[in-house]
Amino acid sequence: MGELNAFGKILIFFGIIMIIVGGFFLFGHKIPFIGRLPGDIAIQKKNVSFYFPVTTSIIISIILSFIMWLLSKR
Known part of the structure; x- marks a missing residue:
């Protein structure tokens, strides 16, 4: 059970990272200094x-x- 628990935490972590990256792609152009x-x-x-x-x-x-x-x- 411990291995599944650790794997679940890894999946949640990567899910959060994907949400952050997706938000950056959606709203990155509104951040004034990013990319310039x-x-x-x-x-x-x-x-x-x-x-x-x-x-x-x-x-x-x-x-x-x-x-x-x-x-x-x-």
């Missing part, structure tokens, strides 16, 4: 556009790492 920070790469040519949010990715990674660190302190 200095260091984000945006290249637009005639037929091609390329966008890679380097700085935004680093900041999100730091925030998620801090949250995971807080959760692991239990």
Whole structure:
């Protein structure tokens, strides 16, 4: 039973993460600074556009790492 309990907690955790990511996709454009920070790469040519949010990715990674660190302190 202990294995199923742990598996259930993992599924709930990933479900919460999916809800957060889904909310980000739905409402991310309303957050003023996300995706438009200095260091984000945006290249637009005639037929091609390329966008890679380097700085935004680093900041999100730091925030998620801090949250995971807080959760692991239990």
